[in-house]
Amino acid sequence: MPEGLDMQVQIICTDCAVQPDGSTNEYNELFQEITVSPSKWIIFYANKPLFYGAVAAVCVPVAGGTAWILFRRKKKALKK
Structure with missing residues (x-):
């Protein structure tokens, strides 16, 4: 097959x-x-809820951490 x-x-x-x-x-x-x-990667990609959940599990903390760092820098700049 x-x-x-x-x-x-x-x-x-x-x-x-x-x-x-x-x-x-x-x-x-x-x-x-x-x-x-x-291939386990093909099976992983074919399982759309699992694939998109894994992408979101990586992207959300990265975006949150970036936003937190930018917010902290802006807050320090306003204090000076």
Whole structure:
């Protein structure tokens, strides 16, 4: 199976046991928007809530720290 994001995967499974009417059990299911990859980074990126949450968890403290430093510098400049 090739790797990729948002793929369609179809699983077809048939049973060799024959029913009294001559038919066999068959499972046929189509799954859409499936990510197929052995890479943990691709799986991490494909999980959008986790990916955006991780980006926000990095950006919010950096932005808050920068704002705090700028506010502190401005406050010191006004006191002089």
